Amino acid sequence: MQENLQENSETQDKAPPFLQPPLVSGSSLRAAVQTDVMPEDARGGREWPLTSPTSSFPLLSLFLCRADGSVGQTGPASASQEHSPAHTDAVTSVAALQPDLCVSGGRDKSVAVSSWRSGAALRRFTGHEREVTKVTSALDSNRVFSASRDKTVMMWELHGTSGPSQHFPGHDLVVTGLAVSPDASQLCTGSRDNTVCKWDTETGECLGRAVISRNLVTHLCWVPGEPYVIQTSEDKTTRVWDSRELQVAHTFPAKQHIQTCCDVSQDGRYCLSSSSGSAGHGAEATLWDLRQTRGRVCEYKGHFQTTTACVFLPRGPALAPSIATSSSDSTVKVWDQDTAACLATLCLEGSGSLASLAACDSSTLLCASSNSGIHVL
Numbered sequence: 381m382q383e384n385l386q387e388n389s390e391t392q393d394k395a396p397p398f399l400q401p402p403l404v405s406g407s408s409l410r411a412a413v414q415t416d417v418m419p420e421d422a423r424g425g426r427e428w429p430l431t432s433p434t435s436s437f438p439l440l441s442l443f444l445c446r447a448d449g450s451v452g453q454t455g456p457a458s459a460s461q462e463h464s465p466a467h468t469d470a471v472t473s474v475a476a477l478q479p480d481l482c483v484s485g486g487r488d489k490s491v492a493v494s495s496w497r498s499g500a501a502l503r504r505f506t507g508h509e510r511e512v513t514k515v516t517s518a519l520d521s522n523r524v525f526s527a528s529r530d531k532t533v534m535m536w537e538l539h540g541t542s543g544p545s546q547h548f549p550g551h552d553l554v555v556t557g558l559a560v561s562p563d564a565s566q567l568c569t570g571s572r573d574n575t576v577c578k579w580d581t582e583t584g585e586c587l588g589r590a591v592i593s594r595n596l597v598t599h600l601c602w603v604p605g606e607p608y609v610i611q612t613s614e615d616k617t618t619r620v621w622d623s624r625e626l627q628v629a630h631t632f633p634a635k636q637h638i639q640t641c642c643d644v645s646q647d648g649r650y651c652l653s654s655s656s657g658s659a660g661h662g663a664e665a666t667l668w669d670l671r672q673t674r675g676r677v678c679e680y681k682g683h684f685q686t687t688t689a690c691v692f693l694p695r696g697p698a699l700a701p702s703i704a705t706s707s708s709d710s711t712v713k714v715w716d717q718d719t720a721a722c723l724a725t726l727c728l729e730g731s732g733s734l735a736s737l738a739a740c741d742s743s744t745l746l747c748a749s750s751n752s753g754i755h756v757l
Contacts, residue, residue, distance in 0.1 A: 466492035466501040471748040473515045473736045477538075482738060482746055483524045484754060485512030491526045491536060496746055496756050505536045507544045513556055514599075518564035523581070525567060527555035533569050535581060546584045550577060557600035559609050561623070568609045568623060570597025576611060578626050588626035595619075599641045603648045603670070610651045612639035618653045618668065630673050637662035643703075644670075645692045650677070650717075652703060654687035665690045665705050667717065680715045682722050683707040689737040692717075696742030704745055706734035712747055712757060726757060 467486035474484045482496045491512060493503040510529035517524045522538040523545075533555055535546035548569065557570025566587070567579040574595045578588040596614035603610065608629065609621040618639055620630040638656040645651070651670055657663025663683040666676045685708035693702045693714070701717035712726040712734060728734065732750030739745055745757040 465753060466494050466504075467753070470732070470750040471735065471754055472511060472513055474738045474746050474748040474754055475516050475736075476519070476738045476740045476746070477517050477524065478520055479741075482740065482754070483515045483517055484748060485515040485526050485528075487511045489528070491515060491524060491534075493524065493538060494754070496740060496744065496754075499756070503538065503542075505534075505542055505544070507534055508532070513554060514558040516558045516560055518560045518562055521560075521564045523560075523564050525558055525560055527558045527569060529554040531555060531571070533558065533567070533579075535567075546581065548577075548579050548584055548586075550586055550589070551575065557597040557611060559600035559602040561602055562604060566623065568600055568602070568621070570600050570611055572596045572614075576600075576609075576621060576626065578623060590621075590626045590628075592628070598639060601642050601644050601651075603644050603651075604646055606648055608670075610642045610644055612642045612653050614638045618642060618651070618666075620651075620670065620673075632668055632673065633675055635666065640686060641689045643691045646694065650692070652690040652692065654690040654705060656686040657683070658685055660684050663687045663707065665703065665715075667703075678718075678720045680705060680713075680720050680722075682713055682725075683709055683711065685709040688733060688735055691737045691739050691745075693739050693745065694742045699742070704737055704739070706737050706747055708733040710734060710749075712737070712745070728752070728755060731755070 466484055467488050469487035471484050471486050474482055477483045480495050480497050482494055484492050489508045489510060489512060491505040492501050494501045508528040508530050512526050512528050514527040524536045524538060525533060527533045531551045533548035534544035537545045551571040552573040553571050555569055555571050559568045565581055567581050570576045574591050574593060576590045577586055580587055594615045598612045598614060601610050607623045609623050611619045611621060616634045616637060616639055618632045619628050622629045635655055639653045640656055641654045643652045649670055651668050652665055654665045655662045663686055665680040665687055667678050669677050687705050687707050689706045691704050693704055702714055703717050704712060704714050706712045710728050710731050713722055714724045715722055731752040734747050734749050736748040747755040747757060
């Protein structure tokens with residue numbers, strides 16, 4: 381089976397130059413949304429071919445595309461800081477770790493822990509034999525988890541050795557989904573082998589394994605304070621799993637395109653999924669109500685290529701609920717959660733496909749890119 385993302389015509393039945401430049405810092409994206417940006421229609425957002433001040437990306441300035449067509453620079457290049465690169469190839473995944481830290485995985489087979497405030501790489505973990513596909517951590521935990529194309533998942537101790545403290549073998553193909561319980565005692569993994577597995581993080585024991593035909597897993601996330609796990613799939617569906625028995629509790633109506641990523645709101649009420657797409661077709665994010673599972677609440681349309689990641693942004697003072705999406709079209713968009721209006725578009729031309737997003741606090745968003753490391757927005 382090919383490990384490239386492929387469309388699937390059948391769906392499940394419905395039921396309830398790669399050497400990485402430094403980590404780059406810029407002004408607050410949320411501050412830009414609050415002070416500089418006029419609302420723009422979700423279907424009418426404009427994209428601008430903006431470039432960084434230098435072609436080799438030693439320092440990157442972030443640009444903001446306003447609804448009126450004007451262009452604002454959210455952070456001068458001189459404000460950026462240069463540090464040793466965390467990865468020597470494309471960054472494939474990033475996640476918030478502790479208040480000032482993030483964890484990332486890369487095509488260079490490594491896992492790195494960095495300070496997103498300073499940009500300094502603090503720890504580097506090696507052990508995977510192929511590209512790292514996903515990283516995650518329980519909030520405020522000292523444990524980091526990584527999934528890989530080598531078909532394994534590994535656990536790393538933030539203050540331990542550079543080697544893994546636990547292995548979770550068992551999948552037959554690339555591991556593409558990774559979610560840890562809030563107390564870090566259990567781990568759910570998903571793969572292109574159509575399986576979802578549950579693990580004991582202390583012993584490494586597999587506590588359950590569920591197989592659904594054509595369920596090529598693309599992402600997993602744990603619902604805060606609940607035993608439920610959200611999962612997106614290449615079969616175009618979003619599923620809700622009950623982790624206690626590892627059974628599907630509900631499947632949302634299938635979309636028209638592969639579902640690439642998912643996220644859950646902090647209150648556990650809503651979940652997001654994002655879609656593949658091209659030439660402006662598909663590539664939307666979808667909001668679902670986990671308490672009223674009849675269908676989607678709203679859609680966020682504006683990307684021209686596959687929407688690769690979607691996240692809820694933490695609430696800030698005087699800010700409406702909002703979400704962020706990233707895309708293969710090298711843009712990050714911020715949306716009003718309730719109205720689906722596009723509030724801001726960041727054009728990171730030259731960064732390549734933007735693979736992953738992580739919200740650190742109410743004013744900081746991290747974005748992993750193929751060509752230019754991790755952006756702090």
